[in-house]
Amino acid sequence: MQDNKSSKTTHFGYQEVPVEEKARHVGKVFHSVAPKYDLMNDVVSLGSHRMIKRFTVELCALRPGQCVLDLAGGTGDLSLKFSPLVGAQGTVVLADINESMLRMGRDRLLDEGVTGNVTYSLADAEKLPFQDDSFDCICIAYGLRNVTDKEAALRAMLRVTKPGGRVLVLEFSKPQNPVLSKAYDAFSKLWPLAGKVVAGDSDSYQYLVESIRMHPDQESLKQMMVDAGFVNCRYHDVMGGICAIHVGFKAR
Amino acid sequence: MDFQLLTTAALTLAETSLKQVLAQDSAARTKLKALEGFSLEIHITTPDLKAYLSVLNGEIKLNAYREEPCDASITGSPASLIKLLVSTDKTAVIHGENLQIAGDLQQTQALQSLLADLKLDWEYFASKIIGDLATQQLSDMFSQASNWSKNTAENLTEDLDDYLHHEKRLFPSSPELQHFYSDVDDLNLRVDRLRARLDKAGQGLDRILNKNGSGTKT
Numbered sequence: 488m489q490d491n492k493s494s495k496t497t498h499f500g501y502q503e504v505p506v507e508e509k510a511r512h513v514g515k516v517f518h519s520v521a522p523k524y525d526l527m528n529d530v531v532s533l534g535s536h537r538m539i540k541r542f543t544v545e546l547c548a549l550r551p552g553q554c555v556l557d558l559a560g561g562t563g564d565l566s567l568k569f570s571p572l573v574g575a576q577g578t579v580v581l582a583d584i585n586e587s588m589l590r591m592g593r594d595r596l597l598d599e600g601v602t603g604n605v606t607y608s609l610a611d612a613e614k615l616p617f618q619d620d621s622f623d624c625i626c627i628a629y630g631l632r633n634v635t636d637k638e639a640a641l642r643a644m645l646r647v648t649k650p651g652g653r654v655l656v657l658e659f660s661k662p663q664n665p666v667l668s669k670a671y672d673a674f675s676k677l678w679p680l681a682g683k684v685v686a687g688d689s690d691s692y693q694y695l696v697e698s699i700r701m702h703p704d705q706e707s708l709k710q711m712m713v714d715a716g717f718v719n720c721r722y723h724d725v726m727g728g729i730c731a732i733h734v735g736f737k738a739r
Numbered sequence: 740m741d742f743q744l745l746t747t748a749a750l751t752l753a754e755t756s757l758k759q760v761l762a763q764d765s766a767a768r769t770k771l772k773a774l775e776g777f778s779l780e781i782h783i784t785t786p787d788l789k790a791y792l793s794v795l796n797g798e799i800k801l802n803a804y805r806e807e808p809c810d811a812s813i814t815g816s817p818a819s820l821i822k823l824l825v826s827t828d829k830t831a832v833i834h835g836e837n838l839q840i841a842g843d844l845q846q847t848q849a850l851q852s853l854l855a856d857l858k859l860d861w862e863y864f865a866s867k868i869i870g871d872l873a874t875q876q877l878s879d880m881f882s883q884a885s886n887w888s889k890n891t892a893e894n895l896t897e898d899l900d901d902y903l904h905h906e907k908r909l910f911p912s913s914p915e916l917q918h919f920y921s922d923v924d925d926l927n928l929r930v931d932r933l934r935a936r937l938d939k940a941g942q943g944l945d946r947i948l949n950k951n952g953s954g955t956k957t
Binding site: 541550 | 747748751795796803806807
């Protein structure tokens with residue numbers, strides 16, 4: 488008799504792959520893109536990803552002494568900003584499922600002299616290895632769309648958030664304006680070519696384009712957060728909805 | 740939300756510049772240490788915009804978003820706020836202009852004095868923030884109901900059509916095409932008639948040639 492799990496498939500971009508293989512496929516993508524990750528972010532976002540991340544950090548409303556999880560934090564962009572905000576009494580945990588990305592993040596933070604309040608964790612967002620009620624804030628920036636079981640990841644995030652704490656999901660979303668949507672579609676068709684030129688890898692950026700298309704839209708993701716148990720869920724469109732920042736809280 | 744993103748970009752510019760200037764001014768850094776932890780809400784009345792200044796780890800941070808209340812707040816027009824930073828008689832500015840200050844006045848004045856002494860081009864930063872925010876019209880358009888985009892798309896298509904046909908004359912217009920087809924039809928008819936006449940003339944020539952050939956006497 489065929490195993491039920493092995494007959495289940497999920498999307499990897501536009502491809503259908505067995506559920507248990509998606510993480511491996513995604514892993515290959517990020518092992519490949521890790522060295523040029525930030526540069527490619529600049530290319531595909533026309534430099535705006537830095538401002539968007541900065542604004543996301545502001546929405547985290549961190550205070551000295553707090554504990555924050557930078558989930559799927561990869562190269563450490565956000566951890567770099569979180570560290571001075573939580574101060575010496577606070578903690579930043581930089582977590583990623585991909586060893587190459589995590590190593591880059593750690594090296595980068597060390598190069599910037601950020602060491603005292605940051606710890607590193609090789610962690611799967613669906614099975615977070617932290618105790619319940621650990622974090623004042625969890626932020627997952629441009630990571631959720633790569634997770635195989637997003638609902639499981641959201642439930643895991645809720646579990647490890649402190650009562651009253653918040654989770655932020657920054658991710659590509661659906662532009663609200665049809666003209667912008669068409670312009671953005673046309674622009675994103677160039678990404679695999681840019682990936683070829685900048686990082687010597689067009690397939691990974693083809694996956695990037697496709698994974699954005701397959702990701703839930705604003706209202707769908709908000710509902711997923713509500714279904715996972717978050718309260719006061721809302722979202723902020725950025726760049727006309729090209730990206731969105733979803734915020735949800737754990738009830739006290 | 741794009742409004743706040745633009746504000747974030749402008750504030751980042753100011754924050755980075757402040758950091759660079761402070762790095763070269765040890766006296767200012769010493770004064771800033773005395774203000775560690777101080778936070779100020781800056782409310783610009785036109786355009787309606789709030790920014791938040793805080794002193795954290797010896798640096799000045801500028802945010803577009805903040806949840807915690809600030810130690811003090813200052814409200815005024817861009818011109819009034821700029822004067823606060825460039826005028827030599829600061830007391831007169833505070834009391835004379837349309838400025839409202841609430842909260843910790845002493846630390847607010849200490850900060851104002853520090854910033855004014857830095858001799859930064861505050862008018863440039865203000866113009867950057869306000870100039871960038873003038874483009875919030877773009878973000879307003881993006882967030883409007885689909886009517887705008889639908890109308891714009893339709894108008895764009897019509898305008899583009901007109902442009903390509905009449906302005907650039909890259910493509911013939913429909914009436915021009917119809918006229919052309921009509922000319923082609925007319926030409927076809929004339930060619931057919933000419934062919935018919937040639938055929939008839941040919942047949943006549945054949946008859947003449949045959950008649951002469953058969954009537955040849957020896």
